[in-house]
Amino acid sequence: xxxxxxxxxxxxxxxxxxxxxAARARDIQSWLAHLEDEDLRFIxxxxxxxxxxxxxxxxxxxxxxxxxxxxxxxxQRMKSLDDPPPADAFDAKVRVLVAxxxxxxxxxxxxxxxxxxxxxxxxx
Numbered sequence: 001x002x003x004x005x006x007x008x009x010x011x012x013x014x015x016x017x018x019x020x021x022a023a024r025a026r027d028i029q030s031w032l033a034h035l036e037d038e039d040l041r042f043i044x045x046x047x048x049x050x051x052x053x054x055x056x057x058x059x060x061x062x063x064x065x066x067x068x069x070x071x072x073x074x075x076q077r078m079k080s081l082d083d084p085p086p087a088d089a090f091d092a093k094v095r096v097l098v099a100x101x102x103x104x105x106x107x108x109x110x111x112x113x114x115x116x117x118x119x120x121x122x123x124x
Contacts, residue, residue, distance in 0.1 A: 034081050034089075088119075
């Protein structure tokens with residue numbers, strides 16, 4: 001009896017789907033892992049109030065402009081960790097420091113350049 005080539009197709013499709021899900025989970029975990037606990041709580045509370053900044057401001061007992069600023073800072077952090085993903089914890093920390101305005105972007109780029117050079121040298 002000849003083998004049925006189509007019989008493996010569902011299993012292959014399921015395996016490919018599982019691999020895509022695993023890759024997405026790794027991507028999500030990479031930037032989530034670099035956020036502070038307070039950032040994660042902020043995101044959770046934002047979702048629980050259905051994205052209402054007004055309600056979030058009331059929850060934190062601060063003004064709307066204050067909560068908007070906090071949201072903008074968090075967005076900058078997330079963007080800094082998103083593309084390309086950080087190579088390591090030092091890379092992630094420098095990106096967050098730049099996004100938070102704690103160090104100037106020029107200094108952040110220089111630190112990352114030097115760090116990359118040192119890492120490449122250590123691998124030789």
